[in-house]
Amino acid sequence: MTSLAALRRSPIALLVVLLLGLTFTGTAYAALQPTAPTTDVAAAATQAEDVEEGRKLFLANCATCHGTNAEGVDEVGPSLHGVGAASVHFQVATGRMPLPAPDVQASRNEDQVKFSEREIEQMAAYVASLAPGPERPDAQYLDLEGADIAAGGAAYRTNCAMCHNSSGSGGALTRGKFAPTLMGVDEEHIYEAMLTGPQAMPVFNDQNLTPQEKENIIAFLKFIEEGGNAHGGAGIGNVGPAGDALFIWTIGIGTMIALAVWIGRKAA
Amino acid sequence: MSTTRHVPQGADGVRTDGPVVDEAPPPAYSPDQASRDAKFPGVLGPVDERTGLVKAMRFGLGKVFPDHWSFLLGEIAMYSMVICLITGTFLTFWFVPSMGHITYDGSYVPLKGVGMSEAYASTLDISFEVKGGLLMRQLHHWAALFFIVGLALHAARVFFTGAFRKPRELNWVIGVVLALLAIIEGFAGYSLPDDLLSGTGIRAMNGFMMSAPVIGTWMTFFIFGGEFPGEAIIPRLFIAHVLLLPAILVGLFVAHISLVVIHKHTQFPGPGRTDGNVVGFPVMPVYAAKAGGFFFVVFGVTALVSALVQINPVWVFGPYDPSQVTAGSQPDFYMWFSDGALRLLPGFLEFTLFDTVWSMNIFLGSLLLLPLVFIIMGVYPFIEAWVTGDRREHHLLQRPRNAPVRTAIGLAAISMYLVLSLATINDILAIKLQLSINDITIILRTAFFVLPVIVFFVVKRLCLSLQRHDREKVLHGRETGRIVRTPEGRFFEVHEPLDEYERWHLVNHETPTPLALTDGAERDVHGVRRPAALAGGLRRSLSNFFYKDSIPAVTPAELAAAHHHGEHEALDTPGAAAAIGQHGEAVSDIPGAPVSGHVEDENVGAVRDS
Numbered sequence: 001m002t003s004l005a006a007l008r009r010s011p012i013a014l015l016v017v018l019l020l021g022l023t024f025t026g027t028a029y030a031a032l033q034p035t036a037p038t039t040d041v042a043a044a045a046t047q048a049e050d051v052e053e054g055r056k057l058f059l060a061n062c063a064t065c066h067g068t069n070a071e072g073v074d075e076v077g078p079s080l081h082g083v084g085a086a087s088v089h090f091q092v093a094t095g096r097m098p099l100p101a102p103d104v105q106a107s108r109n110e111d112q113v114k115f116s117e118r119e120i121e122q123m124a125a126y127v128a129s130l131a132p133g134p135e136r137p138d139a140q141y142l143d144l145e146g147a148d149i150a151a152g153g154a155a156y157r158t159n160c161a162m163c164h165n166s167s168g169s170g171g172a173l174t175r176g177k178f179a180p181t182l183m184g185v186d187e188e189h190i191y192e193a194m195l196t197g198p199q200a201m202p203v204f205n206d207q208n209l210t211p212q213e214k215e216n217i218i219a220f221l222k223f224i225e226e227g228g229n230a231h232g233g234a235g236i237g238n239v240g241p242a243g244d245a246l247f248i249w250t251i252g253i254g255t256m257i258a259l260a261v262w263i264g265r266k267a268a
Numbered sequence: 269m270s271t272t273r274h275v276p277q278g279a280d281g282v283r284t285d286g287p288v289v290d291e292a293p294p295p296a297y298s299p300d301q302a303s304r305d306a307k308f309p310g311v312l313g314p315v316d317e318r319t320g321l322v323k324a325m326r327f328g329l330g331k332v333f334p335d336h337w338s339f340l341l342g343e344i345a346m347y348s349m350v351i352c353l354i355t356g357t358f359l360t361f362w363f364v365p366s367m368g369h370i371t372y373d374g375s376y377v378p379l380k381g382v383g384m385s386e387a388y389a390s391t392l393d394i395s396f397e398v399k400g401g402l403l404m405r406q407l408h409h410w411a412a413l414f415f416i417v418g419l420a421l422h423a424a425r426v427f428f429t430g431a432f433r434k435p436r437e438l439n440w441v442i443g444v445v446l447a448l449l450a451i452i453e454g455f456a457g458y459s460l461p462d463d464l465l466s467g468t469g470i471r472a473m474n475g476f477m478m479s480a481p482v483i484g485t486w487m488t489f490f491i492f493g494g495e496f497p498g499e500a501i502i503p504r505l506f507i508a509h510v511l512l513l514p515a516i517l518v519g520l521f522v523a524h525i526s527l528v529v530i531h532k533h534t535q536f537p538g539p540g541r542t543d544g545n546v547v548g549f550p551v552m553p554v555y556a557a558k559a560g561g562f563f564f565v566v567f568g569v570t571a572l573v574s575a576l577v578q579i580n581p582v583w584v585f586g587p588y589d590p591s592q593v594t595a596g597s598q599p600d601f602y603m604w605f606s607d608g609a610l611r612l613l614p615g616f617l618e619f620t621l622f623d624t625v626w627s628m629n630i631f632l633g634s635l636l637l638l639p640l641v642f643i644i645m646g647v648y649p650f651i652e653a654w655v656t657g658d659r660r661e662h663h664l665l666q667r668p669r670n671a672p673v674r675t676a677i678g679l680a681a682i683s684m685y686l687v688l689s690l691a692t693i694n695d696i697l698a699i700k701l702q703l704s705i706n707d708i709t710i711i712l713r714t715a716f717f718v719l720p721v722i723v724f725f726v727v728k729r730l731c732l733s734l735q736r737h738d739r740e741k742v743l744h745g746r747e748t749g750r751i752v753r754t755p756e757g758r759f760f761e762v763h764e765p766l767d768e769y770e771r772w773h774l775v776n777h778e779t780p781t782p783l784a785l786t787d788g789a790e791r792d793v794h795g796v797r798r799p800a801a802l803a804g805g806l807r808r809s810l811s812n813f814f815y816k817d818s819i820p821a822v823t824p825a826e827l828a829a830a831h832h833h834g835e836h837e838a839l840d841t842p843g844a845a846a847a848i849g850q851h852g853e854a855v856s857d858i859p860g861a862p863v864s865g866h867v868e869d870e871n872v873g874a875v876r877d878s
Contacts, residue, residue: 104704153378157464157586161594166464167584171595172698172705179595223378224584231395232402232578240465242696244579245601248413252573253421256344256414257337259565263558264337 047125054126057119061098070130083196084133085124090192092120094185104176105199108185134205137191141215144187149223152216159204160217167238168224173200183225190218333555334535334548338425340562344418347566349521351411356457356510358404364390365460365506367499376583384462384587387502391461391582406574412454413579414570416602419447423645427678429665431534433658437649439527444646446520448639449513451602456509458580458600462502465580467588468597470501472607476634479627497590536665539772543663598692605641608691609633612713641685655810657783669738670777672731673814679727680720687716728817735819738774741766742822743830765831775827779820783811 007013059068065077072079080088091097095109115123124136157166163179165171170181177200182190194214197203209217229235236243316322333339366386372379374389375396394401423443426432432440455473459466474496478484493500532546541547549555585594599607610633617628652674653659668675690697691712698705745763752760766774 149378150380150382153586154382157589157592157594161464161586161592163595165596166586166594169596170699172695174704175706176698176702176704178699220378228378229581229584230578231583232406232581233574233576235578235581238584239696240596241580241598241600242596242693244413245604247573247577248410248417248601252410252414252569253344253417255569256418256566257341257421259569260340260344260562261337263562263565264335264340 050122050125051129052126053119054122054124054129057115057123058126061114062123065099070127080127081131082133083127084135085128086134086136086192087196087198088124088127089120089136090189090196090198092123093117094189096198105178108180134192134195137188137195137214138211141211142187142191142218144215144219144222147212147215147219149216149220151213152218152220155209155213156217156220159209163201165238167229167235168221169238182221185221187218187222190221191215329550329552329556331529331551331555332546332548333533333551333559334541334546336536338429339533341418341425342422343559343562344566345415345422346418346521347563348411348415348418348570349517350563351567351570352408352415353514353518355404355408355411356514359394359401359408360510362390362394362398362401363387363460363506365503367462367497367502372587379583379586382587385502387460387462388582388587391463395583403571403574406577406579407570408457409579410574410577411570412457413600414566416447416450416454419450420602423447424678424682427648428668428671428675429534429536430662430671430674431665432649433662434653435661436527436531436534437653439524439531440649441646442520442524442527444642446517446524447645448642449517449520453509453513453517454600454602456505456513459505460502460509461580461582462588463582464585464588464592464594465582465597466585467497467590468593469599470505470588471496471590472599475630479630480635481626481631482624484627497588532663534663534665536667537773537776539769541664543661546663596696598696601689604689604692605685606634606638606688608688608694608712609637611691611694612688612709612716614713652814655807655814656780657807657811658780666777667773669731669734672728672735672817675731676724676728680724683719683723684716687712687719732817732819739819739822742771742774742827775822777821779818780815781818782815783808 058066058070062070062077062080065073066080067073067077070080091106092115093110093113095111095113096106098114099106100109100112127133128135160182163171163173164182165179168182171179173179179201191214193201194204194209194217195206204214223229236247312322312325364386368386369383370386370389372382372384372389372392374380374392376392379392391405394405396402398404426440426443455469459470459473474488474492477488477491480487488496491501491504492498493504533548535541535546535548538547549558586592598604610630613629613633615629617632618630619626619628691709694705694708694712697703697708745765748762748764750762752762754760
């Protein structure tokens with residue numbers, strides 16, 4: 001105790017404390033930093049193959065716009081370095097890519113997905129091998145088990161409703177761009193969209209919305225999709241008062257006028 | 269009063285008191301009351317002794333109302349208002365007009381544990397816990413929409429048929445105030461549930477008020493009791509919605525109806541119908557049955573719609589939170605024109621002067637436009653009367669085509685209103701039609717100025733064409749499509765002359781002339797301008813604008829000449845004259861003359877003081 005107290009005054013003590021502090025902080029930082037899920041050896045072996053297959057698919061289908069090394073082509077296609085596997089899976093599996101024709105925005109078209117799930121994985125592996133980017137989501141965040149619908153709804157209204165509408169029916173953006181409807185969209189695609197921020201959409205990374213919050217939002221959307229909001233009769237396109245106005249000025253008042261004509265005529 | 273007065277005669281009643289009506293008022297109660305008029309049961313006797321009820325009932329139930337479906341548009345509004353009053357009372361039993369914060373613990377899972385205002389929570393409770401509550405809410409909202417649609421169409425009917433003319437200008441003004449109050453009442457009610465959509469609406473209203481030059485901020489703080497949202501606005505809107513505005517609405521509505529009774533109902537022109545009578549059915553029993561029946565029709569349709577079609581699903585929008593907003597935020601349609609004006613007004617209209625921001629980009633569309641629209645509507649009858657110099661009373665309606673300039677002005681105004689309204693749903697249009705929202709805005713900005721001009725000219729020309737077509741029909745009859753070939757080889761299309769009932773509708777309107785033609789020349793014989801005020805010159809040119817293209821109605825002389833010409837033509841070919849039987853029919857008597865007994869038969873006791 002006394003020797004330690006004496007050492008405290010030593011000129012070297014400051015350096016030792018500094019060294020200890022730095023070591024401790026660095027180790028803690030490294031230990032706590034989010035890491036990519038580790039893959040087992042067998043997976044690692046197939047991954048190299050996937051990357052090579054993915055590169056071939058990429059050269060055949062994507063390189064025209066994104067460049068032969070996915071470095072992007074000016075004013076045609078963006079660089080894909082760092083977009084990650086999640087982005088590739090979202091864009092290709094929803095039929096947005098390859099883009100059939102230049103447009104303000106790629107539209108979802110699941111009927112025309114040109115690739116098998118395996119091929120999409122290979123392309124994703126290739127793009128992910130170029131630079132680190134968001135990985136595809138964990139299955140545990142897509143099963144919606146134990147998700148909190150109410151918390152999801154609150155997060156949805158704060159982060160998503162201003163573009164996608166509180167009922168998930170979509171909305172317009174500037175110059176022909178739009179936020180598409182979220183009804184009938186696969187859980188994984190919703191998750192990937194939040195993670196990668198495709199097109200005009202902002203990125204909601206895991207610091208912004210944790211995976212659990214993302215799962216909650218997806219659960220909320222699935223609740224709506226399954227008719228959880230459908231009380232009080234048929235909704236008219238879920239576009240709020242615009243649908244009501246359309247109804248009242250056509251069928252509503254039309255019925256009233258038809259009956260008024262009938263009553264006005266009777267016994268006249 | 270004859271005993272047959274309550275039997276439907278399809279006959280007219282004379283507007284002015286006729287000799288038949290002039291009878292001694294019945295004693296307050298006498299044993300022969302029942303026998304004198306079997307309609308009123310004797311049990312009313314004691315009541316009548318104390319209140320004079322029978323006299324009032326006799327007056328009320330003897331009123332005559334003309335029949336036309338378009339007269340029922342106002343009734344749609346009236347009955348919808350009644351439905352709103354009934355269902356609204358029901359809703360107040362559960363609604364909590366408070367912005368106090370609570371955590372929801374009801375049966376609607378997606379909001380369980382979410383913080384919200386008591387107003388929103390009680391609206392959810394009405395929807396999900398109270399038996400029949402959701403139906404009542406939907407009835408209330410749909411009836412409110414029917415109220416305003418009915419009111420708008422009623423106003424359009426009154427406008428396009430010229431029913432606002434003297435002596436009914438004051439009632440038109442009351443109607444315009446009713447319309448304004450109705451949309452404010454609607455907006456207040458729409459805001460009460462404090463959901464995300466209506467909260468956004470209140471936020472917009474907050475911004476509108478702030479845009480008022482100089483006083484904006486103070487006015488906002490006064491109404492909201494401090495910063496937005498505060499805790500005062502929902503309770504204040506509640507009292508406005510359930511007490512203040514309904515009281516004024518109902519009061520003005522009673523005045524509106526009373527004036528209809530005092531002025532008597534207008535009627536479309538027809539044989540035997542004049543400015544001095546009303547042809548139709550008395551209230552008891554025919555009209556009461558019809559109007560009462562129509563109430564149930566309106567209630568039935570509204571209930572059906574409310575049971576089948578969702579409206580204002582507040583649970584979808586979520587509770588109001590100033591940090592949130594939803595895409596596709598629109599108010600109910602009656603506020604669209606104001607909201608749409610805001611979406612069309614360019615941003616550069618905002619400027620800073622004397623250290624104050626002047627938000628003309630908002631002020632013009634919200635605070636100025638809303639009252640301006642209703643002021644223009646309110647003064648229109650007086651402007652038209654001044655321009656046309658028509659100071660006479662009118663009880664016969666005009667067909668819209670016979671007032672081409674008014675019809676064109678009305679539809680041009682409606683087109684402007686529609687452009688503004690469509691601008692409110694520019695985002696919905698963009699996504700549904702896959703257009704660019706920017707393009708839609710540019711198109712609507714242009715349309716706001718161009719469309720009314722096009723509509724004006726097209727509608728005016730259409731009216732004039734229809735008038736010419738009417739003339740054609742009166743003079744030459746209806747084309748039958750029957751082609752007759754004469755022995756000489758000539759071909760005829762047989763024209764069937766109109767009978768006098770049909771013709772009456774086409775010839776009885778008057779042909780107005782511009783004031784310049786009746787007022788005398790602008791310059792006297794020496795070429796010196798007559799001392800007319802500037803307004804006089806304006807009035808002349810406006811009058812010219814109104815009436816210069818008038819198509820005159822066919823006169824009896826013209827009709828006779830046309831028939832003579834027709835006969836002459838037919839006589840050219842004697843064989844054809846026989847083939848074309850209808851063509852040689854005698855020219856009928858002058859339109860408007862009594863033509864048959866059932867139209868105007870005073871002897872059956874159809875004359876009344878109505």
